[in-house]
Amino acid sequence: MESDDDVDMHAADANEELDDTKKRLKEMEDEAAALREMQAKVEKEMGSVQDPATASASQANREEIDFRSVFVGNKKTDNGSGLIFSIPYHDQGQGQALHFRVSEEIRRCSELRQADVSPIATSWKVDSWRMKKALQLPEYPDANELDQVLETLSSFPPIVSAGEARNLEEKLGQAAMGNPFLLQGGDCAESLKEFNANNIRDTFRVLLQMGVVLMFGGQMPVIKVGRMAGQFAKPRSDPFEDKNGVKLPSYRGDNVNGDAFNVASRIPDPQRMVRAYCQSVATLNLLRAFATGGYAAMQRVNQWNLDFMAHSEQGDIFLLWANRYRELAHRVDEALGFMNVAGLTSEHPIISTRDFWTSHECLLLPCEQALTREDSTTGLHYDCSAHMLWVGERTRQLDGSHVEFLRGVANPLGIKLLKGYMILGE
Structure with missing residues (x-):
């Protein structure tokens, strides 16, 4: 059975933890306020110097x-x-x-x-x-x-x-x-x-x-x-899209509406969320099979890198980068060869799964x-x-x-x- 001193000690610890929590929450609120102030300042400065003629182009860049x-x-x-x-x-x-x-x-x-x-x-x-x-x-x-x-x-x-x-x-x-x-x-x-x-x-x-x-x-x-x-x-950036004088709701992704520019396609359809769910499940199922079924084995992946460099075009602006990449891929291949000789083969889970x-x-x-x-x-x-x-x-x-x-x-x-x-x- 706990003594009064033990109870007081537990209460003191609880109060101290509560005070610490309140302090941390106050710090989070202060940080949020500072962020709001900073954001307002930046937006004000950007708004004062932005050329209206480039505003639409900037929005287009932000889209993609x-x-x-x-x-x-x-x-x-x-x-x-x-x-x-x-x-x-x-x-x-x-x-x-x-x-x-x-x-x-x-x-x-x-x-x-x-x-x-x-x-x-x-x-x-x-x-x-x-x-x-x-x-x-x-x-x-x-x-x-x-x-x-x-x-x-x-x-x-x-x-x-x-x-x-x-x-x-x-x-x-x-x-x-x-x-x-x-x-x-x-x-x-x-x-x-x-x-x-x-x-x-x-x-x-x-x-x-x-x-x-x-x-x-x-x-x-x-x-x-x-x-x-x-x-x-x-x-x-805009809830609507205008083409040749025709104004339709913007395309918001395949789980919301269609990308075809017509009235029927642009109407938000809840059933698309179900289709997106099913596709997500199927995608993740395949990813897990790739990650654990040997497809992601390190030797296989590095061979892809070597094949990629072997079929790369020569003389382009990325030639220096390509040579460094090829050199690194060969070094990886040598390291994998040593690991294989040492007994860490492609069948080992460390090598074959990701x-x-x-x-x-x-x-x-x-x-x-x-x-x-x-x-x-x-x-x-x-x-x-x-x-x-x-x-x-x-x-x-x-x-x-x-x-x-x-x-x-x-x-x-x-x-x-x-x-x-x-x-x-x-």
Whole structure:
């Protein structure tokens, strides 16, 4: 039986932890306020110097800036909180980056979101985003049909498991400290029409080839995250598209409407979410088969690199880079030959299998909510549509619905920023 002193000590510890929690939440609120002030300042300065004649062109560039995007990189921060910075793929001089706040700090914040310690923590619900201002969401003509589809999706099995998302979070936490290395890549948006095994295989293969080179050159493991098995929705700068005097709703991705420029195609159709779900499940099933069935064996991947260089055109502007790449691929081949002689053959799981993760922009919130599940082992909520999610450039308002939804899920999260923004503390 506990003494009064023990009870007082437990109470003191609880009060101290509560005070620490309140302090951390206050720091988060102060940081958010500083970010809002910084964003307002930058937008004001940009607005004062922007040439109106180039405004429409800039918006057009923003629409397609992330086509065939690839993100790589890691960086250790001074405070140890773990921000992973990506090296952006540049297109027409535009830069972009995903910033991942991971490690134990985020895991603790995820727990605090579920704890009964403050009005902020207790106010989140899986549908609390509906009370916030929602941008980039389609208007469905039949609300009853939409509700039926969402109810159906809610009854479907999750696409990924909470445990898989936690495993990725742990690996990203290690990457935040400088090891391993993060590689993310894929198309701007997946297509229902172009869905086939060859397209999935080709994207997977490119990421594996890049991963082998990065792993050998950097002498560290590589986390490979595909922008696939759920990357359908597209944010738009304008809700309408005008062609030859005809004005129709913008194309918002194959899980919302069609890309053909006609009235029927551009009407948002809830049934497309079901088709996208089925395609995502099939895509991930094939990716898992590739990753664990021997297709991703290191010898095979490096042979792809050697074959690629053997068939590369000579005399182009990338000749110097190509020679360095070829040299590195041969060095990898020599290392693999030594490993094979030493007994670490292609049949060994370390050589023949690969971890592979999926990600997409959290944009179509009704669908994301329908695929969110409460984890029975932790009590935390996970968006089981993908291992990792990010909030986009057009939907990252601190008081918006997308940020509200994401603050309550325990997946690894990212935020997409265009060139010109800074992170506090840098």
